[in-house]
Amino acid sequence: MRIFKTKTFYKWAKKNKISDANLVEGALELEAGAYEANLGGNLYKKRLATKSRGKRGSARTIIAYRLKGHSFYLYGFEKNERSSISNSEERALKLIAKGILSKIDAELNDLVKKGSLVEVNYE
Numbered sequence: 001m002r003i004f005k006t007k008t009f010y011k012w013a014k015k016n017k018i019s020d021a022n023l024v025e026g027a028l029e030l031e032a033g034a035y036e037a038n039l040g041g042n043l044y045k046k047r048l049a050t051k052s053r054g055k056r057g058s059a060r061t062i063i064a065y066r067l068k069g070h071s072f073y074l075y076g077f078e079k080n081e082r083s084s085i086s087n088s089e090e091r092a093l094k095l096i097a098k099g100i101l102s103k104i105d106a107e108l109n110d111l112v113k114k115g116s117l118v119e120v121n122y123e
Contacts, residue, residue, distance in 0.1 A: 003027045003120040004108070005073040009061075010118045012076045018059055022048045024122045027071040030063060041094035042066050042101055045084070048076075060084075064097035070108070072100050072117075 003023060005013060013023070026048045029035070037045040039062070048059045062075040062085065074093055075085065085093070103111070111117040 001027065001031060001068075002070045002105075002108070003073075003122070004070065004112075004117045005120060007116055007118065009073045009076055013073070016059060016076065016078065017050055018048060018076065020120045020122065022050070023073060023120050026061065027063070027065075027073075027120075030065055030071060035063075036060075039090055039094070041097055043074075043090070043094055043097050062093055064093075064101055066101050069101065072097070074100075 005023065012018075026046050030044055030046055035044045035046050039045060042064055044063050044065055046061050046063055048061055050058045058079060060077050060079060061073055064072040064074055074096055075089070077085075108117065112119050
């Protein structure tokens with residue numbers, strides 16, 4: 001599985017000190033079936049722990065994922081900032097998920113080269 005973050009998510013994660021190790025852990029948990037909500041359209045809500053806080057009081061992420069496929073971190077927010085995403089945000093994220101999940105590896109590589117996606121490297 002390859003794990004990606006959008007340019008916008010990358011900036012948010014950096015600002016909120018969400019490490020790539022946290023992202024890998026979250027993506028692997030999602031792959032194993034552990035997530036907070038299935039929003040439909042291959043979109044999932046997943047909690048991530050940060051250094052100073054556990055999962056309950058920390059970051060929430062929206063991930064596009066298809067079984068045995070790649071994971072794409074699309075959106076993130078802190079629990080203390082808001083409880084969830086709006087219906088219009090959910091619809092928009094589902095459209096993004098549909099488009100990005102249809103990409104083949106060569107197209108994903110091009111998006112990484114252009115800076116639209118950042119790949120999370122892990123062993």
